[in-house]
Every structure is written in C-alpha cells, then in structure tokens.
Amino acid sequence: MRTTQKDNPALQIKPKAPETAIWRHHHILDVDDFSREEIELVFHTTKAMKEVLSRPIKRVPTLRGKTLITLFYEPSTRTRLSFELAAKNLSADVANLSASVSSVAKGESLVDTLSTLQALGADIVVMRHPRSGAPYIATKYIEASIVNAGDGWHAHPTQALLDLYTIQEHRESLKGLKVVIIGDIMHSRVARSNIWGLTTMGVEVTLCCPPTLLPVGLGSQHHFPSVSIEPNIELALDGADIVMTLRLQLERQQSGLLPSIREYIQLYQLTEARLARAKPDALVFHPGPVNEGIEISPNVAHGPQSVINEQVTNGVAVRMALLYLLTGSQKQ
C-alpha cells in the first residue's frame, strides 16, 4: 500500500517522455500499487493506443504470440469484451474461461484452475472473482501476469485507470479537482480503486452515501486527508467538477443496510436538479451497467454531461496500454 508519492519536479514542466520506462509491475492488482509517475505513463501510452483505435485497421502486432486468457467467475459481458478486444487489437491470442462458482462446488478449486491455465501456456490471465484477494492467490501459483478485472469489494484497477484517463482528457490536470462519488461505497471495488487513484493524483474526493454504506476509517483525516464525507447529496455536489455514480445492488435492502430502495432514490438519485448544483461543465461518470431510475435519472445518464460512453471507449485503450506495459515486465 502506498502512502504519498514524492513529487517529481520534472513532471511539472512538460518534459519529453523518456526513451524507455521502467515498469516494475508484473501484475496489475490494485491502483494503490501505482505511483503518480506510473499513472502518468499509463495515460501517455493510452493516448498512443487511442490513435491506433482511430485507424481503419485497429491492429498492431505488439503482443503477437502471446496468449491471454480471461478467467471470469462473475458474469460480465462488457469488461470481458473490453479486455478481449484490447488483446486482439494487439494481436494476442485470446481464450475465455467462464468458471462459475458452481465449478467450485464441483470440486475444482481456484488453484486447480490456475494450474490448468499455466499448463495451457497463458502469458496473461485476466481475472474477475467475487471474493476479495483472489487474484493475489493467483500470483503465487502461476507464472503468468495477472490482471485484476475486479475482485470482491477490493479493487477494479483498470476501471479506475480508465476513469482517471477520461477525466484528464477533459481537464488536462487532475490536481485540485473536486470529485464526488455517490453510492454504495462499502461494497464497491470501483469506488475503492477510484479513491486510491484519485488521491494519488492530487484530487479532493467527497464520498456521498448513507452511513451504513460507508466503509470504516475513510472519514479519518489522519489516514485519508484528501477524502471528506458528506451524506447530504445537495451539499456534496456543490461545486463538483466530476460526479461518479455507482450502481446500487438491489440486494442491499434485503441485508438490512437500507430501509428501502425508494428511500435511497429519494435521498441519493442523481437528478438534473441535483446535478445543477455542480459546476456547469461537470462530468457524470458511471462504471456500468446503469440502473436507470435508481442511482441516476435517465435524463442525466443520457444527458450532455454524461461521459459514460467515453468511459467504455477509453476502457479498450487503457487496457491495451496496460497489456503493452505488462509484456515489458515479464523479462525482469
């Protein structure tokens, strides 16, 4: 886990990118492993990948001969597709394994499955799993690079990086921006990864949610000086540059964390009226899939301030950038 980054003075002038860069991550598990310089390198590489995506032939031979296998224990069409396209654009060979949690019941453990992937020659495994920490086991039992596509409540680093990239496409500098995250922070890996990524880049983060959905300790100014808590959505949105809404899982009411979905909508739905309290050019984010009418009104989701579709496009570019950077790490 990181504390703070040393400010690199060279980053404040606009320098020429260095000829080579030391990318020391063999795996991509969480954003809080990344320094500010590394995140900047991801942005830089993503920009080049976006150029590739603008060509008629969206393909480069960079990962030719490499095998990427997606191992998804949770269903997800869009994230998996995004990774698959990213890999194919780089000319990697792609295979998909949809292990369901029932294969665990059949007796095949995670470690067994990983051994199989190793035997099949996977160079990169993209893993999504319902339990926090699962990709960390993978790093101990397989030689391939592990890319975390979401583990339990813990992390979704590629989502955070594409969110950060999308912000900086619109705003040039992240430092000093006010970002508000609204929703079920407790159970959200997207929220966690975004919080670590945003604070690393010097952003002021406000968390807005019912107190029962706020994880312990985030209100501590001592540990998280750039994070503030504001359960009232109107106050939270005042002067915001960026608004990130999270998907509300409907099971939360059943586990007693919310009295009702109705009340959540009344208190926390991002409506046009509420959005108007943010800056006039404020951007609206959502990691998808969107529960229209619950955490966000349809008008806002499809409105002019929404960048939800850009997030998806940038997702492929960011993932291409990360896969490129990972192949460099494999020889170290």
Place this chain on the structure above:
Amino acid sequence: MKPLLIQGGRIIDPSQGIDITGSLLIAEGKILWLGKGEKTPPQPDYDVLPARGLVVCPGFIDLHCHLRQPGFEEKETIATGTKAAARGGFTTICCMPNTSPPLDNQTVVEYIKSKSASEGVVRVLPIGCISKGRKGEELAEMGELASAGVIAFSDDGEPALNSHLMRQALDYSRAFDLPIIDHCEDKALTEGGQMNEGIISTRLGLRGIPNAAEEIIVARDLALAQLTGSRLHIAHVTTEGSVELIRRAKEKGIKITAEVTPHHLTLTEERVIGYDTNAKVNPPLRTKRDIKALIQGLNDNTIDIIATDHAPHTEADKLCEFDLAPFGISGLETALGSLMSLVHDREISLVTLIAKLTYEPARIIGNKYSKLGTLAIGAPADVTLFDPTLEWVVDTKAFASKGRNTPLAGERLKGKVMATIFQGKLVYKDDSINVKGS
C-alpha cells in the same frame, strides 16, 4: 528408569517464588530434589542433562487447544497434537470439545482419555460441552462429564449466545466447581466477517469483525458471573475494551479468569495484508493499541494466563480465497519463541511469562489433577527447558503438528524449547541436547 539430574540451569518456578541457578533431580516420574548453585544430590546414581545457559521451569500448561480427534483427523490427531505440544514445551494440554462427535457425553471423554494414554506423549485433559451437541439449546450432562474427568465446560468455536442457557450453565456448574469457558462473540455483528474491522479491512475489501462484537458478550458474561457467583473464564481476549471490562469486574470481586493467545499478543491485523489466509483467525488479529492493553492486562493480572488456541488445518483447507478459508492458527510449536519477543522487548518479565504458562493455568484447573505447574518436591516431573536467546527460523515442514497454518512460517524467533520432560520421561529434545550417563 534411572533418575535424571537437570544440571546447572536457571530454575524459575513462580509457584514457589524460585529463580536460582541450580540443579533439579527427577526420579520415578516425580521431582525429588532441588539444589542451589553447584550442589549435587545425596544419591550418586543418575543421568545428567546439562542445562547451562537454559531456563528450567515447570512444563507449560495450555488451557485451550484443538486436537481435532475424533472427527477431523486429517487436521490433527491426539498423537500428532501431543507431539507438537511436547515440541512447544507443553506437558499438559486441555482439548476443546468441538470434535465430531463433540465431547458432550462420557463415551467420547473416555475415548479421548484412552487415546491419550495409548498414543499421546503429554497429558491431555478434556473440556466438556456446555450444551448438548454444542447446539446452544440444552445443557449437556455436566455431572456425567465432570465424573468422567473434564476440567471445564465450553462450547468453543461458538459463543454461548442464549443468555438463559449461559446463566443455567453458570449456575449448574457450581455443583462441580468447574469453570465455564466462553468464546465471546456476538454473531449477529460478525456474520461474514473475515478480519478485524478497521482501515485495513476497508482497504482490502474484506468484511470486518468489530471490537464491539467481543466486548458485548464479555460484558454480558461478566454480568451473569456476578449474578450467579460462579466461575467464568473468558477465552482468547483480544481487545482493549474487553481488558478494561474484565479489570473492573475483578475489582468488584467477580470470580473470573481470562486468557490471551500468543498471536494476539504479538501480531496485528497488518499480517492479513496480501491476503495471507494463515493470518485468518477468530477472534481476529487486532491493532497495536489492543496489544498494548493486553500486555498491560497480563502485567496487572487482569489477564491470568496465556493459552495457545492451537487450531490446526490442512494446507488444502487454507489454500483458497480468503473468504473461504477456515479460521485458525497452529500455535503450539511457536508459542514460546513468539512470546519471548515480549520479554526481549521488556514488555513482560520472564518470570511473569512463565507464571502465565504454568502456575496460573494450574490454579484454574485446580487440585483435581494433582499438583501441576510446579517444581515442588513430590510434584509430577513435568519440566521444560528452554534457551531464552537462541535464534531459530520457523520451518513448518519440521512441525510435528499436521497444521502448518501459521503466519510465522519462515520467521526468525529468539527463544527456543530445548527439552520437554513429562512425568520424568524426555518427550522432546533438541538435537543439541545430550543426556550423559554418570
């Protein structure tokens, strides 16, 4: 067997207030003679176990461990568990009843006793269930269990959540003068919990187990102990708040005793970072602040004893996603080594440490089982020898226990058990120890 002279060690026996350099003579399974300095015993014929540079103390007593037999023999058996105990310097261990079938009737107790006699290498004392089948509904037949030889009652693994049942258990047990040991956990608050609730659980995305979950049931049990005047023993205390509650209860004269484990005294929740399932234990590893309070509790006798809560699991059990791994640390063989760090850091004295592992647990077990935890003349020759400064690396492959599940694997510890003697017989010795004929 020839008498054995343990020669020239630092003999520390808190039960007699002894801390001298000298020699101890053992014969026919009992302590025969103790001599100060260079003195030798009157009878000339004995073997010698050189103990220069070593501490010689009563064999350690563990009031809380899990031997898994019957029912979970893949995790541990009485044979392997007692061997592990011997390697850890323990000559008496008390096994919890969460076996399958559980220890809620005489037949299973007899099974434990006979297995221990035939396959165990140290003394095994059984703890009986509070409730039938450990279901937490009806009282177990405590009278039968007491006659069969249990030294306490507990539903460990589970708390005795039904307050009415807990009260009945406390009342009923008074007839046998045996303590009720409670694992204090409010399960409504801990459901799905994986580790201590705090900033680290937030960062790791794991559901937390708050301090309050322990303190609520500790407070309830203390109130019931006061109400009934019966003997209560709080298992594995882990929080600052619990220590404070117990301290105040003792000031009021309530008959309670409490224990703490070596891992809760030396490891924090930070061990879970990286999702090491070997650091997953219930109650969970807490914070530096809690550790400070626990050590203070040991020093002012709020906490009476140290007990390992040895909980072995197979490698396959722990080789999985953090959420799915069972709770438990295999602790018998690393107890002394890890506890000695507290002595080296001057947090507790060596004498206090030994007392908490010998004299104090013996007091809780009581005189039913002859004189344990002492080197008094005529007491059973249960003796432990250890080197307080020897450094060694924890090699789980060398464990006698089937449980390799410890976060201390590969760590360097300072302080090692060199020999363990049970009823006059050498049940463990380090390779460097040689008994010489005289």
Place this chain on the structure above:
Amino acid sequence: MPKKVIMTQEDMRRTLARIAHELIERNELLENLILVGMHTRGVPLAKRLAANIEGFAETKIPVGTLDISLYRDDLSSLNLQPVVKHTDIPTSVDGKSIVLVDDVLYTGRSIRAAMDALTDLGRPHLIQLAVLVDRGHRELPIRADYVGKNIPSSKHEEIQVKLKETDGVDEVTIISTPVAKEGQ
C-alpha cells in the same frame, strides 16, 4: 572512451541540402510526397528536409511522425519497455509517396517495423528511405534510397547523432566501446 567527430554542423547542413535536392530530382510529383520522420531524431531531420525542399522548390511538403514501439520484433528480449510515442501523419497515406526519414540505418529492423506500421495505415504508392548515416551491418534485405554519409563501423563502435532540436548541438561522432577481454 575514444571519440571522433565524423560530421560537423556544416557537414550536416550541406548533406541535408544535397538530400533535399536528390528528393526533388527523383520525385516528379512533389505534391504526392510525405516525409515521415521516425521517433526520435528522424522527426527533426524530416522537418529540416521539408524546410529545405520548400526553400528550393517552393513546395510545402507535409511532415508526419511515426512510432514503431508497437511493431518491434524484439519486445520479448528488451530489458526495458520502450515508451510509446505518437504516430501522427497529417494526411491519408493511400496512394502517396512516403519518404521515411531516420538518423542512423543499422540492422534494418526499425525500417521493417516502420514499413509494417505504414502499411497498416493504408496503401502507399511508394515507400523510400532517407537516412543521415548508413553504418552497415544489415540483418535484413533493406537499403536506403538517400544516404547522407556512409560510415563503415565495427560492432564495437557506436555512432552518435546529435541534433540541435533534441541535443542542443549538430554533430555526428563515432565512439569506440571497450571490447570485453577473453576470460573476463
């Protein structure tokens, strides 16, 4: 390490002027020409050539930049991952005459990668190659159409091109790198 200057600033100016004249001479349809500089030093060289052509023939030639990091065949064996830079060609390449511009031609692998990149961008009519220095030791059947200077060199020598735009000075030097002794 011993260092020898092979081309001075004046040498380079004259050479680039001569190449520009050669380009004009051999490309009848100057309007169809695009100069594509290869990162890093090929880019300022391409710009200088374009300026020269504009001066001599009064025709403005578009200049593009090309990054070949994603096309290298040696990614698996490099120690460090090259930072991807930008590929930016201002017009479509279809049907155009492309002149790739680079500072040093050595094994030819960068040029192979560049040709792959260009053909992924479209279908050029013609691809030619202009280099400031050709130091020999080709590993692929590739040759330059326009060469500033041929500098035969051994594998233990390093050719260093410095440009005002990137290094503050115009100079080409050859440096002998120490040879590893037997048995070390």
